Every structure is written in C-alpha cells, then in structure tokens.
Amino acid sequence: MSEVSLEIGKIILRIESRNEKFIDLIKKDYRNFLVKNYPQEDLNIFISEKKLSSGNKISVEKKGRDFILRGEKFRALFDRRKRFLNLYADCNQSVFNTFLRVFYSLILVFYEGVLVHSLGLARANKGYLFVGPSSSGKSTTAKRVRGFLVLSDELVILRRFKRRFYIFSTPFGGEYQGVRNRGVLLEKVFFLNGDKSVKNEDFWGTFLNFLSNTFFFPKDKECVKRVIRFIREVSLRFKGIRVNVLSNFEDVSRLISS
Amino acid sequence: MSPDLFQAKISRNPKVAWQKIEDKIVAVHPEKRRIHIIYDSGVSIWEALAKPKRFEEIVDFILEDYEVGENIVNKDVGNFLKVLKDKELISLEE
Numbered sequence: 001m002s003e004v005s006l007e008i009g010k011i012i013l014r015i016e017s018r019n020e021k022f023i024d025l026i027k028k029d030y031r032n033f034l035v036k037n038y039p040q041e042d043l044n045i046f047i048s049e050k051k052l053s054s055g056n057k058i059s060v061e062k063k064g065r066d067f068i069l070r071g072e073k074f075r076a077l078f079d080r081r082k083r084f085l086n087l088y089a090d091c092n093q094s095v096f097n098t099f100l101r102v103f104y105s106l107i108l109v110f111y112e113g114v115l116v117h118s119l120g121l122a123r124a125n126k127g128y129l130f131v132g133p134s135s136s137g138k139s140t141t142a143k144r145v146r147g148f149l150v151l152s153d154e155l156v157i158l159r160r161f162k163r164r165f166y167i168f169s170t171p172f173g174g175e176y177q178g179v180r181n182r183g184v185l186l187e188k189v190f191f192l193n194g195d196k197s198v199k200n201e202d203f204w205g206t207f208l209n210f211l212s213n214t215f216f217f218p219k220d221k222e223c224v225k226r227v228i229r230f231i232r233e234v235s236l237r238f239k240g241i242r243v244n245v246l247s248n249f250e251d252v253s254r255l256i257s258s
Numbered sequence: 259m260s261p262d263l264f265q266a267k268i269s270r271n272p273k274v275a276w277q278k279i280e281d282k283i284v285a286v287h288p289e290k291r292r293i294h295i296i297y298d299s300g301v302s303i304w305e306a307l308a309k310p311k312r313f314e315e316i317v318d319f320i321l322e323d324y325e326v327g328e329n330i331v332n333k334d335v336g337n338f339l340k341v342l343k344d345k346e347l348i349s350l351e352e
Contacts, residue, residue: 204295207279211286211293219288224275228286232279 007035008104009157009168010183011111014041019049022091029093030171032181043083043107047096050075050088058098060106060218067106067218074099080110101155101172105216109223113159114230115215120151120167121256127167127184128256129156130245131213132192137245139175145253150176151184155215158186158234165234188256189240198255199242207235263339266350269310274347276304285347294345299324300338307348313339 002023003016012035017023027034058071069076074089076099085103089095105115119130119138128148132138142153154174156167168183191201191209201209210231218224241255270276276285283296283304296304299320306319313335320331342348 203280204282207284208293208295211284221273221275221288224286224288225277228275228277228279228284232277 004030005035005038005041006030006033007038007181008033008100008170009108009111009113009159010166011043011107012038012041013043013045015045015047017047017049017091019047019091022047022049022096025091025093026096029097032169032179033171043085045085045087045103047087047089047091049091051090052088058102058217060102060220062218062220062223067220069099069102069106069217071095071098071102076103078103078106097172101215102217104157104170104172106218106223108157108159109218109226109230111159112161112230113157114227115155115170115172116158116210117154117213117215118156119153120156120169121145121148122151122167122182122184123148123256125184126187127151128188128190129158129167129186130190130192130243131209131240133213136192138192141245142174142176149182150179151182152176152179159183160230160233165237186238189238190245190255191240191242192245193242195242196244197242201240201242203235203239205242206238206240207231209240210235261350261352263336263343263350264313266352267310267312268307268316268339269349269351270304270307271347271349287346290346292345294347299334303335303338310351 002020004023004027006013052073054072056070056072060067060069067078073095076085076087078085108114116131117133119142121128139153142150151169152173153176155170155172157170159166165186166183167186169179169181173179274285274287276283283301285294302320302323306316317331317335
C-alpha cells in the first residue's frame with residue numbers, strides 16, 4: 001500500500017492505493033501541493049484501479065447519506081460522515097485530475113467555499129479574482145501579468161474563514177503551468193467580458209456573475225442552497241468590476257494597483 | 259398528458275433550490291443547471307405556493323395584495339405559471 005497527502009484549499013487529503021506507480025505519479029504531478037507532518041487529514045481517498053467504460057457524463061448525486069460521483073472513467077462513493085471516499089478509476093493522471101475537480105465542487109460546499117471559473121492572482125498577500133468562462137482571457141492574462149503570483153488560470157478556490165474571504169491555488173489549471181500552493185485574502189473581484197468599457201457591478205450583477213461561473217455538479221438541493229447562500233455573502237462583501245482584459249490590459253493593471 | 263394548469267393543484271417543484279434575496283427569488287433547478295430570478299409580482303405568486311394551491315386560489319391571494327382588476331390578474335398569473343411550468347419550477351397534480 002502506498003500513500004500521499006495533499007493540501008488543496010486548506011483541506012488535507014490523504015490518498016491511498018495499491019498502485020504504487022500511480023501514487024508516485026500523483027506525488028510528481030501535485031508536487032506543489034504535497035504535505036508532510038500534518039496533525040490530521042480532513043478527508044481520506046482510497047483508489048482502486050478499475051477499467052470503466054467511457055462516455056459517462058459528470059454527475060454528483062446524493063444517495064442516502066452518501067454521494068455518488070461519476071465521470072469519464074471514474075466512479076466514486078463518498079461517505080461524508082466518515083470523511084472517506086472510495087474511488088474506482090483508470091489510474092490515469094487526466095482521469096484523476098477531473099475526479100479531483102468534481103470532488104472539490106462537492107466538498108467545498110461543506111467547507112464554506114466554492115470553485116470559481118477564474119484567474120487568481122496574488123501580490124503582497126492580497127488576492128485578485130478575474131471571474132469568467134472559457135475564452136474570456138484568463139490564461140492570456142496569466143501569461144502577461146508581471147509581479148503577481150498566479151494561483152490558477154482556470155479554477156480558483158474561494159473560501160470563507162470567519163468573516164474573511166480567501167482565494168487559494170489549485171492544481172486545476174488551464175494553460176499556465178507552475179502554480180505554487182498559496183492562499184491570500186481576497187481584495188478585488190473582476191468579471192471578464194467582451195465589452196470594452198469598465199463598469200462597476202451592483203449586488204445582483206456580482207451575484208449572477210459569481211453564480212454562473214461557479215464550478216458545480218451536485219444535484220442535491222441542500223448543496224445548491226448552500227452555494228446560493230455562500231455566493232450571496234461574497235456578493236454582499238465584494239462588488240465586481242466588469243473589464244475586458246484582452247483589449248484593456250493596461251486598465252486592468254491600473255485597477256489592481258488603485 | 260400533464261394536468262391542466264387551471265384545474266390542477268400547483269406546487270413548487272421539490273427538487274428546486276431557492277432563496278429569497280432582498281426582494282427577489284433566486285431559484286436553481288439542480289438537474290437543469292439553470293438559474294432563475296423571479297421579480298415583482300412573481301415573488302408574490304411564488305410565496306403563494308408555500309402550500310399547494312389551485313389557480314383560482316393563487317389569483318385570490320394576489321388580489322389581496324394588488325389593486326388590479328381580476329381579469330388582468332387572471333391573465334398575468336396564468337402566463338407566469340406557464341413559464342414556471344415550462345422551466346419545471348412547479349409541478350401539477352390532478
């Protein structure tokens with residue numbers, strides 16, 4: 001039996017498998033998220049190698065007290081009370097990364113957080129979130145900015161601790177490589193759009209932009225309600241600014257600095 | 259065949275997650291992955307559905323709050339419930 005522990009978004013995952021080579025691959029792929037000497041893990045994952053048919057759509061459903069996660073070449077059963085997940089999957093890096101994204105979309109609900117389609121930047125312990133769907137300029141901006149640490153150019157973890165909101169690096173990147181594990185206090189939120197003008201969003205604009213860019217699969221009503229509540233609280237605290245990073249890159253740098 | 263909107267007992271779809279935020283209702287159908295925002299008199303209709311009701315009971319509920327003619331309320335409530343039904347935010351029972 002081989003094992004590895006990762007810390008992603010301040011949640012510690014202990015991952016075990018009989019497939020030692022696969023655990024070694026995880027150690028290599030997630031090297032910036034490895035942890036040692038932690039007091040206790042938050043969640044346990046046991047991976048069993050299993051060839052599953054392809055073509056399964058991603059879904060997360062509640063069955064009794066368990067959650068069943070399905071996707072292309074993986075299936076998992078998560079017992080929330082025992083904080084234990086059994087994963088049946090092809091021992092393949094891409095399958096595991098997709099599983100982990102889907103799993104995080106579920107567990108963050110219980111850790112006062114969400115995964116947001118966004119680019120996360122950090123500088124001087126302050127975080128800047130650029131929220132937007134595919135092709136809105138997240139990866140382009142990640143490659144162009146200087147003097148910032150990139151937390152992710154695709155999916156950033158947003159969590160609340162007491163009354164403060166933090167953003168965290170994830171290993172769920174797009175084109176940008178070499179993300180380091182960091183968490184910083186959220187300072188500003190931007191929404192990426194095609195409009196060239198810069199516009200301040202009100203509560204509803206912020207709320208809807210956040211909600212529509214939340215990476216979320218659970219079909220469970222209670223989970224959805226928790227997400228709505230969380231997004232409401234973020235939107236009360238931060239009013240987003242609509243920007244087009246592709247045509248107004250200089251403006252964005254100025255807005256961050258202001 | 260689905261029951262007639264004007265005859266059926268109408269209730270909120272139990273699968274839908276919703277929350278009243280400020281003066282609007284945010285409703286999300288988890289299976290359809292669609293976000294719906296309900297405004298103005300739609301909020302009163304949604305609140306009227308706290309318990310299952312028939313069409314005319316909803317109209318009576320709205321008439322208590324709005325100083326509008328019954329014909330207008332009938333038409334508006336009917337149109338709004340059709341939208342809610344199409345979006346599967348409500349269910350109908352005989």
